[in-house]
Each structure stands twice: as C-alpha cells, then as structure tokens.
Amino acid sequence: MTETEILLIKNGELALKGLNRSTFEDALMRNLRRRLNKIGKFDLRLAQSTIYIEPTAPTADLTAAAEAVSKVFGIAAFSRARVAEKDIDAIGDAAVDYLADTLRFVSTFKVETKRADKTFPLSSPEISREIGGRILSAFPHLRVDVHTPDVTVFVEIRDFGAYVHADQLPGAGGMPVGTGGRCGILISGGIDSPVAAYMMAKRGVELFGIHFASPPYTSERAEQKVVDLLEQVAQFAGRMTLCVVPFTHIQEQIREKCPEEYFTLIMRRFMMRLACRIAADNDCGALVTGESVGQVASQTIPAIACTDALATLPVFRPVIGMDKEEIVQLSRKIGTFDISIQPFEDCCTVFTPRHPCTRPKRQHLEKAEEALSVDALVEEALSGLRYIKIQ
Missing domain, CATH: 3.40.50.620 (HUPs)
Known part of the structure; x- marks a missing residue:
C-alpha cells in the first residue's frame, strides 16, 4: 500500500467563470507554484476542478505547503489526503491506517464518496458502505451518524487514483491575485x-x-x-x-x-x-x-x-x-x-x-x-x- 500524502485543492468561485475559467485557473496555478517554490519541490496537476499537490523530494514539507496554500486566494477548501490504488481493499486499508489518529478520539463518523471515475466497479453508496464497515471493524467504539458526525471520511475515486481524507480545511476564498487588475x-x-x-x-x-x-x-x-x-x-x-x-x-x-x-x-x-x-x-x-x-x-x-x-x-x-x-x-x-x-x-x-x-x-x-x-x-x-x- 502506498503511503504517499498529497494536498487536494478545491477551487472557489472559479467554477462559475464559464469560458474564462481557464484564465482564472492558470492564475491560481501560477500563484501556487510561486508560493510552493519557496518551500520545496512539488508536482502540481489540475484536473476535474481539483488541483493535486504532491511532494517530489524528501525535503518537501507538506505541513508548510498546507500553511502556504491556506493563504492563497482562489481556493475554497483543501485537504491532506492519502493516495491509494483504485482497489476497494487498498482504499479500506488506507482509510483505517491514515485516519487512525482521528478516528480513535471521536464517537461518530460517516463516509462520503465521490466517484468521478465512472469505470470503477462499485457505486458511490456501495463504496461508502464498504469503507464504513471496515472502519467499524477496526474501531468498534465508533457508530455511524449520517446527519451530524464528529468526522466525515471522504473517499474520492479519480482518474489519477483513489484518495482518502477527513474533513476539509477552509481556504482563503476569493479570486486568484492577478485576475482582478x-x-x-x-x-x-x-x-x-x-x-x-x-x-x-x-x-x-x-x-x-x-x-x-x-x-x-x-x-x-x-x-x-x-x-x-x-x-x-x-x-x-x-x-x-x-x-x-x-x-x-x-x-x-x-x-x-x-x-x-x-x-x-x-x-x-x-x-x-x-x-x-x-x-x-x-x-x-x-x-x-x-x-x-x-x-x-x-x-x-x-x-x-x-x-x-x-x-x-x-x-x-x-x-x-x-x-x-x-x-x-x-x-x-x-x-x-x-x-x-x-x-x-x-x-x-x-x-x-x-x-x-x-x-x-x-x-x-x-x-x-x-x-x-x-x-x-x-x-x-x-x-x-x-x-x-x-x-
């Protein structure tokens, strides 16, 4: 099982920009690269309204990168996420291992799945049920609460792989600097x-x-x-x-x-x-x-x-x-x-x-x-x- 940790960046108002959207996304990518260049070596990719930030050197500090990302305008929310193979067993193992420190200290949870890759054999509800069952087996003190959980476990099935993370962190919002004159x-x-x-x-x-x-x-x-x-x-x-x-x-x-x-x-x-x-x-x-x-x-x-x-x-x-x-x-x-x-x-x-x-x-x-x-x-x-x- 891979233990690669990345940042998943969700665009804010950029999704509303229609035909001009690429201009705003390009500006956001430039701003992110400029900030992250001061911290270490990272690979940035943009796909399906999400930016993927992956460390490419052992010295690249993901915590410092997350702090920098939190101050970049144009970002609605972001998450630290574990990368997993697009296999239900690998995803379940990643959820239990990566989120263990969070799940040990809460009482309730739920699983939300976004299945952007429609070739994945299970539906989003099926994935959520399967991963939820594995979490309950690993942490028997937990119970499921789909309305007001202490923590939400997110599973995203995308073109590049599967990603597991807990609640998103708020971004700075707004628009990318340089797009407003x-x-x-x-x-x-x-x-x-x-x-x-x-x-x-x-x-x-x-x-x-x-x-x-x-x-x-x-x-x-x-x-x-x-x-x-x-x-x-x-x-x-x-x-x-x-x-x-x-x-x-x-x-x-x-x-x-x-x-x-x-x-x-x-x-x-x-x-x-x-x-x-x-x-x-x-x-x-x-x-x-x-x-x-x-x-x-x-x-x-x-x-x-x-x-x-x-x-x-x-x-x-x-x-x-x-x-x-x-x-x-x-x-x-x-x-x-x-x-x-x-x-x-x-x-x-x-x-x-x-x-x-x-x-x-x-x-x-x-x-x-x-x-x-x-x-x-x-x-x-x-x-x-x-x-x-x-x-």
Missing part, C-alpha cells in the same frame, strides 16, 4: 490600510504600494514598519512593489502657508494628486485607501468629497462601512495588527491640527491652496520616488 494602495503604518489591501487582494487585485514619508519627522523605523506590514499582506497578496514618496517639503509648506484647520485636508489632496500620477505610471487602474466614514475628521463625507475631487482614477475604500472593531478583528486574523500598533509615527500624524475642519467646502480649500506652488511641489515629490520590492 492592478491597484495602487495608499499604505500608512496604521491598522486600516493593510486590511483594505488584504480585502482588495482577495478579489484578485494585484497591489502596488504607495507610502508617503516625511523625514526627519518620520523615522527609518516608521518606513520599515510599512515594509513589514506589506510583507505580511504579501503572504496573501503575493509579491508587490512599494513606492516611497518624499512628502516633507509639501507638509512644511502647508503648515507654513495654509490655515491650520485645513492642514490634513490639503495634505490628503496632495496625496491624491501624487497617488493618481504614480498609480497611472505603474499600470494601476484604480487607487485603494483604508478610509472609514467618520473615523477621523478627514474621513467625513464632505472631507472625502474634497479629496476625491482631485482623483483621476477610481478610488476604492473596502473598509468604508466597517466599525473599527471589525477592522481590528480582521487585522488580527491576517497578522498585521501587532505590526500596526508599533509606536512609530507616519506622515498622517505629523503636524496634526488642534481643531481640524470636519465639514470643509472645496472652494475654501482651493482658495487656501493658492498660497502654494502646487504643481512645483508635486513635480518635486515625483522626482524623488524610491521603490522597494516586497516578497
């Missing part, structure tokens, strides 16, 4: 923007990071914090580039020449001008921000409208209607929260006005901006861009 994500060191990045990546969007730095008011450690955040997001979103925008002179000019109550709003309008230019120059079709209505003074609807007035690309705000606690919970889930709360200031907290305007009028901001050399400041910032590769 490319967006520039305005990334700060806070809690919200990494969550927004994750949510867009889940819809298949490739990310391009844009970060505004204001040294010496912000430190090198603050920039490293942003890199750390994107490296964590990259566990789900894949590799990306971070563009660091020099923002010090712009902020100093706003502080010197504009009313204090408008500081944050004018700053964010500059961010929008710059981000749209940078995103367009890097083949992005839209921008993404971590704004949530009413969370801070610059995120009221009038304030957002004043910022959006300068946008030359669509602006997506995936956390716009979420409570702060909902955002925090998701940040904990994806592993960015502990990085976000590190005490390093970003440019959004530099020169914060004592009494920020919450209901601005666009014409008032435009009037205040007349004191600034807006075009020159934008071009100066664009001339000093730096790029960091995020793996």
Whole structure:
C-alpha cells in the first residue's frame, strides 16, 4: 500500500467563470507554484476542478505547503489526503491506517464518496458502505451518524487514483491575485490600510504600494514598519512593489502657508494628486485607501468629497462601512495588527491640527491652496520616488 500524502485543492468561485475559467485557473496555478517554490519541490496537476499537490523530494514539507496554500486566494477548501490504488481493499486499508489518529478520539463518523471515475466497479453508496464497515471493524467504539458526525471520511475515486481524507480545511476564498487588475494602495503604518489591501487582494487585485514619508519627522523605523506590514499582506497578496514618496517639503509648506484647520485636508489632496500620477505610471487602474466614514475628521463625507475631487482614477475604500472593531478583528486574523500598533509615527500624524475642519467646502480649500506652488511641489515629490520590492 502506498503511503504517499498529497494536498487536494478545491477551487472557489472559479467554477462559475464559464469560458474564462481557464484564465482564472492558470492564475491560481501560477500563484501556487510561486508560493510552493519557496518551500520545496512539488508536482502540481489540475484536473476535474481539483488541483493535486504532491511532494517530489524528501525535503518537501507538506505541513508548510498546507500553511502556504491556506493563504492563497482562489481556493475554497483543501485537504491532506492519502493516495491509494483504485482497489476497494487498498482504499479500506488506507482509510483505517491514515485516519487512525482521528478516528480513535471521536464517537461518530460517516463516509462520503465521490466517484468521478465512472469505470470503477462499485457505486458511490456501495463504496461508502464498504469503507464504513471496515472502519467499524477496526474501531468498534465508533457508530455511524449520517446527519451530524464528529468526522466525515471522504473517499474520492479519480482518474489519477483513489484518495482518502477527513474533513476539509477552509481556504482563503476569493479570486486568484492577478485576475482582478492592478491597484495602487495608499499604505500608512496604521491598522486600516493593510486590511483594505488584504480585502482588495482577495478579489484578485494585484497591489502596488504607495507610502508617503516625511523625514526627519518620520523615522527609518516608521518606513520599515510599512515594509513589514506589506510583507505580511504579501503572504496573501503575493509579491508587490512599494513606492516611497518624499512628502516633507509639501507638509512644511502647508503648515507654513495654509490655515491650520485645513492642514490634513490639503495634505490628503496632495496625496491624491501624487497617488493618481504614480498609480497611472505603474499600470494601476484604480487607487485603494483604508478610509472609514467618520473615523477621523478627514474621513467625513464632505472631507472625502474634497479629496476625491482631485482623483483621476477610481478610488476604492473596502473598509468604508466597517466599525473599527471589525477592522481590528480582521487585522488580527491576517497578522498585521501587532505590526500596526508599533509606536512609530507616519506622515498622517505629523503636524496634526488642534481643531481640524470636519465639514470643509472645496472652494475654501482651493482658495487656501493658492498660497502654494502646487504643481512645483508635486513635480518635486515625483522626482524623488524610491521603490522597494516586497516578497
């Protein structure tokens, strides 16, 4: 009896894509290969809406592979499975041996069979009854419960062989990264923007990071914090580039020449001008921000409208209607929260006005901006861009 263990990957929404399905499946296969290449040597095959991942070297770590697979968007569920010959005795032996540690510690079970290979001589119900009987003989403390079993034993009869596994593990869901276009994500060191990045990546969007730095008011450690955040997001979103925008002179000019109550709003309008230019120059079709209505003074609807007035690309705000606690919970889930709360200031907290305007009028901001050399400041910032590769 073979003791080969593999991963069986079930596609998510990809099954609904009709004639475009192969495009999405190809993207998912590319993303999986890229992740698994860092872990070891694996053979990947796609057939019958299932991806088979098999180690091809003794050093290939299937546990590490399963952890990596759990973070790849486009996967509904996956399982660690034992490969067996397409013979009822071999399948029964595999079920008893492979799932022994699970079956010893539960009280009830059932067997579900998927017979994709219709040349197999037994029907799905016959296979389930046969394997269930063998399990009961090996573990007499068990009883069958077809409605609410403690564990379900799955038997799959496919073209490549037979596979036995227990309950499936949930995948990351969503769509394969790269199938939903490319967006520039305005990334700060806070809690919200990494969550927004994750949510867009889940819809298949490739990310391009844009970060505004204001040294010496912000430190090198603050920039490293942003890199750390994107490296964590990259566990789900894949590799990306971070563009660091020099923002010090712009902020100093706003502080010197504009009313204090408008500081944050004018700053964010500059961010929008710059981000749209940078995103367009890097083949992005839209921008993404971590704004949530009413969370801070610059995120009221009038304030957002004043910022959006300068946008030359669509602006997506995936956390716009979420409570702060909902955002925090998701940040904990994806592993960015502990990085976000590190005490390093970003440019959004530099020169914060004592009494920020919450209901601005666009014409008032435009009037205040007349004191600034807006075009020159934008071009100066664009001339000093730096790029960091995020793996």
